Amino acid sequence: MGEQTLDPESWDEMRALGHRMVDDMFAYLQNLRDRPVWQPMPDEVRARFQEPAPSGPTAPGRVYEDFLETVLPYVTGNAHPRFWGWVCGQGIPIAMLAELLAGAIDSSVDGFDDAGTHVEAQVIEWCKTMLGYRSQASGLLVSGCSMANFVGLAVARNTVARDAAHLADSVDVKHRGLAGFAPMTVYASTEGHSSLQKAVQLLGLGTDGLRKVPVDAGYRIDLAALEAAIAADRAAGRRPLCVVGNAGTVNTGAIDDLPALADLAAREDLWFHVDGAFGACAALSPGLRPLVAGLERADSIAFDLHKWMYFPYEAGCALVRSDAEHREAFRYEAAYMAPATRGLAAARSQQFTEYGPQLSRGFRALKLWMGIKEHGLDRFRVLIEQNVEQAAYLGRLVEESSELELLAPVSLNVVCLRYRGGLEPDDPRLNPLNQELLARLQESGVAVPSHTVLEGRFAIRVSNTNHRTLSTDFDLLVAEVERLGRDLEKADSESAQ
């Protein structure tokens, strides 16, 4: 046998298979409403994932059949019009095609004189404009908001520690690490996202370094409690580092008082980071922008384009107030990556590998670039406004129902509700009833909201970042929740007799 490659034995057959895949996926997207949102995977299918890696080849058509049989029917279903769990986008058809193009090119977008570098730099400029953020800011596309929070807090840690020249213990964390220095503290509300815990831990601050500040009745950070926590930490010899503002909490969509947090951070000499995973995108709408006012004053912002910009996974973005500070946190020395004066390695744009932890980086910018070009920002604005109106509509349906209740104020696009029927608000049967109700709803394939717990109450949580949802989908949701709730309440009272 001669020398080998991984290219197909028959390009014609592979091309035909590719065409079939594209046709199948367009049919899939076009007919999503005819499918269950989600369905559990049968045991016999699950067992097939135990098979060892084959040592020999399989015909490409057979490999694709495996996908059709074991993967496609059992995915999360977030592309479906009635998926409202966690915070997910649905994907955008042209972005799906862009993934195909990016896969064919297979560039690692690290900052060489590759068109991908310019595409990413342009997308980052667009992101800044979308959010109304400083034109001199730098940015980086990352896997998601968890990584964007990590990047923002990493820059915060290094910059604040180094610039605290007026303090006796100014720290050069980058070169000397944290050992021997006053413990640094980060402040976020109790509603702050779990990715902040991971970030502080990975940054060597320890999860004990994350102060979880209580919230008010609207699930916004309690400013007086925040100030008290900072003062207590200073008095105890700790070094307050950063305050994180939520622009849309994952539980209820609450938005902290960002202008007040920006003022407080300035007063206290703290970095101001905003976790705007989905809520930051509200800035795209002049009508909604006042809700996230103060975002533009952040020292760093983390947000996702795979949430409320609907793009396929993965697409997050970190924006940082100053290019120099951002780069300094991740800059490294390596002869093999040093920019050349000419040729492919010439530094013609941002050296992305110096702005985050990754060296090899996929061409995720292409799907954003093509999707934003195809639809234009106005279309995204309209969809975001539509989602907010739909959430308000669902909120009204719940309020008008004699059997359902809201468990938190409707904020942006998030609605937390439960079935209550004829039970008292503190009836202990309500949590297991709503838990069972949600499981049945998901297993029926009709709709997928997710869950959370608010003040001890199990909530069915609807997060509407879905460009395919119609208001009538919420009519159906409410009817189903009422029906399932009634059945469960009746069964419960019968079994008690």
Ligand SMILES: Cc1ncc(COP(=O)(O)O)c(C=O)c1O
């Ligand atoms: C408020 C908030 N922050 C951060 C994240 C983490 O984002 P990702 O899942 O893209 O890493 C999420 C995810 O839902 C979120 O809602």
